[in-house]
Each structure stands twice: as C-alpha cells, then as structure tokens.
Amino acid sequence: MIFAGCDVGTLTTKAVLLKNDQILAYSIVTTEAKAEQSARNAMNQALSNAGITIDNVKYCVGCGWGAARIPFANATESDIRCGAVGVLWLLPTARTVIDVGGLFTRVAQIDKEGRVIDYVMNDKCASGTGRFLEIMAEALEINPDDFDSPSLQGSHPVNITSQCSVFAESEVITYVNEGSEIANIVSGINNSIALRTATLVGRLGVIEDVVIIGGVAKNQAMVKILEEKIGVEIKKVKFDPQIVQALGAALIAKQKAG
C-alpha cells in the first residue's frame, strides 16, 4: 500500500511516497505562484520517479504553507507535528527539532511519541531563514548551495551587523564593493544565520538529541557554527533534511489510513 506526504512550503514544495515502511520516491520542486500547481508538480515528479500514478496512492496528508490547497490531499496536519514524526522515524532519540525553512525557523521540543511539548518560531522577521540565504546568494551572485562549499569558508568572516534581511543585503553589497573576499562574506553570512537560529533555540532550551531539518540544514558550514553557539552536538538525519516534514506527513497518512 502506498501513502503520500506533500509539503507546500513558501519556497519549495516536497512530495514523499511511502510503500509499507520504505521510502519509494520523493521530489523537491520550486514553489510556484499557485499552491495547487506546486503540489501537483511535486507529486507528479515523485509518482513518475516511482513509476506509478496518483490512483495508486491510498492516502495523502498535506502540510506546509499551502496545505489547505493541495487538491489530492485527504487530510492536513501541522508542520511541527509532521516534522516531529519524520524526525523520530529517522532518529528515535531526537527530542529537539530545529527546522530552518524558507520563511520560517521553528524550534520544537518533542516527546518520544512525536508529540510537541513546546515550540518557538520567528513570526515577525525573516532573518536567518532560507529566503534570507537566497537574498544573500543573489547579492553575491553565487548559488545558495555554495554557502556550504569548503573553498568558500573564510578565515576572517566579515561582521554582518544588521538583523534585517534587507539591511544585511545592503551590508553584503558594501563589503563586495569594498573588496572583501567572497569567502569571508560567505562565512559572515553563515555566522549571522547561525546566530539567529541559536537565539531562537536559546528561547526554548535544548533537550538532546538535537536534530536540524529544513532546506537550510543542508548548509553544513552553518550547522557547524550553530553547534558551537548552542554548545551541543546536532545530529544529522540519514536522509535529505529538506523533505523530512513531507516524510512525516506520509507517515501520518499511513496511520490515518490504517
């Protein structure tokens, strides 16, 4: 039996197909103007990767910003709950989930059943999120993935003093114009993202094991700085961190259908 999870995020849309207890296929596509279309694009790609059609899917759970507008979803579930379920499936000892997504960063403490005990998120400011990283990448004319590149980690990171994404972008442009090395600017930005995330983590406190998911979790250079700032080890999930929430949605689909 096949179950699906679809996560329509603010920047990317993810779909995961689960067959029994195995991940059959998944996809990540850019979120388009309409949530419905983004969901279809992601699901069609995952289905085609698996060589099946939507009729083979028994139950689908949607989550993310566009959850309510996924045409083929049978139910929706909160992002934090999906993230918790996905994380626990990959790492049963996880108790704190840091999720750095497109526009939102969330930190949640969870119990061993995946119930959310408490959480904090950035609700007023996009600083340190995926979109923040994208804006900085555009200003530097590099790919967001390059922020993780070992050759772009500078030994003398610049100091990004603004928290605001818009002002930080101006700061980055000024550093470029003044001739700062790109590697030092990249490291400065990684520091800045880690600081924003650590501040949020600090508001909630951590219970080990700590796990990081979301698109920005792929930036291992940033994760390393974050580890230093919060003073505990951050465990990696043995899967693409960007699709853990969609995976959780698929696991919940299985429970709901069962």
Add this chain to the structure above:
Amino acid sequence: MIVAGCDVGSLTAEAVIMEDNRILAYEIIRVRPRPEQSASDVMNKTLEKAGLRIDDIEYCVSTGYGRGRIPFAQKNVSEISCHGKGAHWLVPSIRTVVDVGGQDCKVICLDDQGRVKNFVMNEKCAAGTGRFLEMMAKTLGLTIEELGPVSLKSENPVSITSQCSVFTEFETMVLINEGKKIEDIAAGINQAMARRVYALINRIEIKKDLGITGGVAKNVAVVKNLEELIGFKAVEFPQDPQIMGALGAALFAKENYLKQQRRK
C-alpha cells in the same frame, strides 16, 4: 557667496548649491557603489546645472550615511541636524520633521530656531523605509513613482498583516495570485507603510507644524494615510522634500563659511 550641501544616502544622493539665500540648483541621483563616487557624480551634475565649477564653491558640508567619505566637503554634519535645518528654513513654523529615507525613518523634534531637541529613529528593520516600498513596487511590477498614484484608485484596500519586508513580499505575491487588483494591494502596502511610520511617531511627543521629508514624502498615498493616523495635515514644502538633507547641509555650509570669514 556660493555654498553647497551634499547628502549621500543609502539609496539616493542629493546635492544643493546655494548663492546667499537662494537655491541655485539641485540634483538627485541613484547611489553608486561607493559614497565618494555618488558624491562626485551628483555634485558634478548640480554644478553643470548651475553653470559653475567645483572651485566656485566656497564651502561644502556633507551629510547622510556616506558623509565621512566626501572628498570635496570641508565638514560633515549628521542628517538629523540637516533635515531639521533645511525643513525649518523652508517652513519656520515647523516643529516636527518625519524623515522617511531609503534605509531608515526618523522623527525629529525642533525648537523655534530649527535646532534638534529630540529624535527617534528606526534603523533596525526595513519595514517603514523606502526600501520596503521599493521591494513591494517591484513585486507588483510598478515603479516606485507609480505606487502612490495607482493606489489612489483603490476602493477596497487589502489588509497587509506582516511587518517584515520579506514576509510582506511573499504576502504580496500570494495576493497577486489570488487575483486581487494591483491598486488594492498597492493601497494596502501604502497603509502598512504609514502604520509603521506612525508607530515611530507615537514613541515621541510631537508638536505642530509637522512636515514629511525624504523620498517617501513623494508618495501621495502614504502621506494621506499618515495624515489620517496623526489627525492633521502635514505642511507642504515649497521644495522637493527629498533634498531636505542636502539643503540643510548647504545652510550649515553657509554658517560655517561666514564663521570662517569672521575669524580671518
């Protein structure tokens, strides 16, 4: 006596050349990567307009965020003092200046001589600054100049719930895709902008008359919304509100030049 003021801001640079008590010429340009470059470009354009050469300028004062790096300025003065000075010179009854610039927003309280008594400033968040309006205009496919007039056509302004520029940009895209009219979204954005500026005004005790300076003062809808929030009309300046900092700098240049002459 010919003096000049040069204001290098975060988004635009302005220069004003004065002869005695008269504005001879002014220019506004988009900033270049380096403040030095912006300053010489805008000054050269202004000089050309006035039919003068840099040697004709007897004293120049710089202001704005790049004010310490202007090679041809003899002195630099903070933009808060300059905005107060310029606004008071044009409208002597003014006691409050709301300056909404490219990357900050300031509310400046003046005494009857145009001196700064007190001020509050937002420089931490782009909401409520010119950059915010620029971002949303771009998302709506409008120029910054069109954002005000287009929104006046709106009969049903949308409600913008976010404060953060990045969140609002996303909200704007969603509204466009939901089929909301551009004028209604533009009106909602101008309202949100006015609310942010008003929140800053509320942090300080203000007195009449009040004037709005900076590039955002040219957005008719933001000015109208802000006037509704504060409950009275802002004064109209007989000059472009965007040159207030540079004008104030030129007036300081004049004072400094006269002081220098007296010392000789």
